[in-house]
Amino acid sequence: MRDNLIKYILGIADNSLILGQRLGELCGHGPNLETDIALTNISLDLLGQTRNYYQYIARLSGNNKTEDDIAFMRSEREYINVLLVEQPNDHFGYVIARQFYYDVFHYLLMQNLQNSSDETLAAIAKKGIKEVSYHLRFSSDWIKRLGDGTKESHQKIQEAIDDRWVYTNELFMKTEADELLINEGVGVNVLDFKEAYYQKVSQVLEEATLTVPDEKYYQKGGKEGIHSEHMGYILAELQYMQKSYPNLKW
Amino acid sequence: MILKKQLIEKELISVLKTVSDPEIPVLTILDMGVVREAREVNGIVKVNITPTYSGCPAMDVIEDDIIKAFDDVGKKATVELILSPAWTTDWITLEGRKALEDYGVAPPLNPTADKEVLLEEKRMVTCPNCKSTKTVVVSQFGSTACKALFKCEDCKEPFDYFKCL
Numbered sequence: 001m002r003d004n005l006i007k008y009i010l011g012i013a014d015n016s017l018i019l020g021q022r023l024g025e026l027c028g029h030g031p032n033l034e035t036d037i038a039l040t041n042i043s044l045d046l047l048g049q050t051r052n053y054y055q056y057i058a059r060l061s062g063n064n065k066t067e068d069d070i071a072f073m074r075s076e077r078e079y080i081n082v083l084l085v086e087q088p089n090d091h092f093g094y095v096i097a098r099q100f101y102y103d104v105f106h107y108l109l110m111q112n113l114q115n116s117s118d119e120t121l122a123a124i125a126k127k128g129i130k131e132v133s134y135h136l137r138f139s140s141d142w143i144k145r146l147g148d149g150t151k152e153s154h155q156k157i158q159e160a161i162d163d164r165w166v167y168t169n170e171l172f173m174k175t176e177a178d179e180l181l182i183n184e185g186v187g188v189n190v191l192d193f194k195e196a197y198y199q200k201v202s203q204v205l206e207e208a209t210l211t212v213p214d215e216k217y218y219q220k221g222g223k224e225g226i227h228s229e230h231m232g233y234i235l236a237e238l239q240y241m242q243k244s245y246p247n248l249k250w
Numbered sequence: 251m252i253l254k255k256q257l258i259e260k261e262l263i264s265v266l267k268t269v270s271d272p273e274i275p276v277l278t279i280l281d282m283g284v285v286r287e288a289r290e291v292n293g294i295v296k297v298n299i300t301p302t303y304s305g306c307p308a309m310d311v312i313e314d315d316i317i318k319a320f321d322d323v324g325k326k327a328t329v330e331l332i333l334s335p336a337w338t339t340d341w342i343t344l345e346g347r348k349a350l351e352d353y354g355v356a357p358p359l360n361p362t363a364d365k366e367v368l369l370e371e372k373r374m375v376t377c378p379n380c381k382s383t384k385t386v387v388v389s390q391f392g393s394t395a396c397k398a399l400f401k402c403e404d405c406k407e408p409f410d411y412f413k414c415l
Contacts, residue, residue, distance in 0.1 A: 034389035034399065041391040048305020052333065123334035127304055130336065130415045131395075137368070138390055 001184075006057050007080070007177035008187050009121070010070075011223065012109070013053035014081035017071060018231075019102060020046035021238050022089060031092050038138055039095070045131040052124045072242035076235055077225040080175075084167035086222070086230050090160070093146060093153075097160035100139040104200050105171045107136045108193040117185035140204050147208025154209065161205065162213050169218035172197070258288045262295060269319050272311045273394055276353045279312055283341025286332060295320050295327040300337045302415070303395045339415050354378045356385075356400065356411040364414035368398060375411050377402035385409075 023043035030036025054067035084102060089095050110132050113125035146157035172194045174182075181187030202212045221227065241248055258266070258280075266285055271277045279285050279299070287298040297316055301309045313329045320327035339358040342350070347357040356375050358364065366372040368390050375385045382404035390413075392399040397410040 034391070037393070037399075038389055038391035041395045044305040044307075044395050045303065046305070048301075048303060052304055119334065123336065124304075127301070127333055127336040131304060134390065134413070141390075 001180075002060055004177045004180045005118070005186065006060055007175070008181045009053050009057055011080050011175060011177065012113075013050050013057070014079050015085050015102070015106075016046040016050040016053070018079070018081045018234060019085040019098075020044075020050060021234055022085065022087075022098075023095075025089060026095065042099070042135050042138065045135065049124065049128050049131070052127075056120050056124075068242060068247075072239045076227060076231055079227070079231070079235070080223050080225055082167065082170045083219055083222040083228055084164065084170065086228060086234060087164060087167065088230055091156060093156040093160035094164065096139055096142045096146065097157065097164045099135070100143050100204070101164055101168050101201070102171075103132065103136040103139045104197055104204075105168075107132050108197055108200075109188060109190070112188040112193065116188070121186065143204055143210070144208040147205070147210040157208070158210050161210055162215075165213040165215055166217060166219045168197075168201075170220045170222060173220060173223060175223055256286050258285060259290060262288045262290065265319050265323055265325075266297075266316070269312065269315045272308050272315070274350065274353060274355065276349045277342075277346055279316070281343045281346030281349060283343065283346070284312065284337060290325075293326070295325050297327060297329045298332045299329060300332050300335075302337050305395060337415065339412065342412075350412060351378045354409055355397065356409060358412045358414040361414050367411075368413075375400055377405060377407065378409055379407045380405040 020043045023039050023046070026036065027040045027043075028036065030039055050071070051067055054070045057070055058065045058067050084098060087094070087098055107129065110125045110129035114122055114129065116122045116125065143157065143161075146153040148154070172190050174190065178187055178190070182189045205212050263280065266280050266288060267278050269279045271279060271282055274282075282302070284299045284302060285297060286300050287296070289296055299309070299312060299316070309331065313331070316329050317327050342357070350357045356378050359367065359374055363372070363374050367375050368387055370387055373383050373385060376383055377385050377400075380402060382402055384403040385400050386403060388399040388401050388408065390398050392410045396413055396415070398413050399408065400411045401408045
């Protein structure tokens with residue numbers, strides 16, 4: 001039970017860590033000052049939530065494990081984030097498309113996780129949902145602004161929305177740990193809100209004058225630890241300090 | 251750990267009052283509402299604080315500052331971070347709201363109004379400099395995760411608005 005709970009929490013937390021890291025790359029590189037600050041603020045929220053999850057996992061693990069061990073000392077195959085969050089920033093449209101696809105999911109997940117029978121997870125979700133609602137508002141606004149903006153912004157955000165679409169279905173694939181924890185009343189059944197997810201996504205895209213992709217081929221693998229070619233580079237940067245100087249503290 | 255009610259022993263208030271939010275120095279942690287429990291048990295002061303935002307970098311500093319403040323009066327203190335119930339901007343005291351405004355940060359409105367102003371549907375945020383309500387959102391995210399960036403169309407000054415949580 002404990003191992004499955006840890007795996008279940010990692011499935012949520014690793015998404016926040018890797019997306020937070022991706023957004024952190026934009027620090028000082030945003031298209032303008034306000035957007036730069038917004039993106040790094042979202043990154044900070046995600047990393048804060050990640051810390052809450054990892055601290056909980058560290059407590060569950062015992063053996064003097066710390067949140068840093070979990071964040072920095074695992075091998076690539078041990079991270080179980082979805083492929084969506086590790087996709088590169090490319091142009092700004094890609095940053096926003098990835099964020100939007102994840103925010104809609106994240107919001108619905110937090111909404112449901114608040115009712116978890118696990119008190120700590122419910123508490124993290126109650127705190128998290130307030131932050132995630134700001135993220136969702138931010139990314140939805142940008143989808144509309146770019147989609148309903150100039151010819152070029154429309155074309156670029158449509159390109160990003162189409163290209164990242166194939167990663168959305170993995171959000172709704174259940175792992176063995178998910179199934180077990182759902183039965184315990186701890187985990188959230190993501191299929192309960194799959195329809196709501198695609199409805200919300202379509203609604204915003206339509207409002208943004210964008211075409212909702214109808215591609216039926218989807219990518220998967222992240223939840224099994226099988227990542228895209230980008231993951232190694234993310235981890236190289238993320239883990240460098242702790243691996244070079246074990247137990248380093250700021 | 252889950253804590254339902256705020257519980258602070260009177261004797262400890264004077265020390266806690268000396269600790270402030272490192273990012274908004276005019277605001278004490280008591281005015282901020284982050285101290286949920288403080289009591290002395292067998293000569294050790296136990297303080298429970300709740301983070302304003304999940305990723306708030308100020309929390310680590312506040313923890314150290316509380317320990318130091320009690321150390322200065324010859325007391326040993328331990329600090330624990332609690333997550334539930336989640337902090338809300340409603341816990342900022344009236345004195346705190348006043349201190350924020352004097353410092354140049356517009357205090358949070360209620361949640362409905364908050365959404366309306368951030369979506370630019372209504373103008374309700376008062377400029378802390380000239381008290382005009384002709385203010386507009388520049389960015390929903392400001393200098394820290396808890397603030398949004400506004401500007402006043404009357405006095406032309408930019409200012410921070412403390413977002414509703």
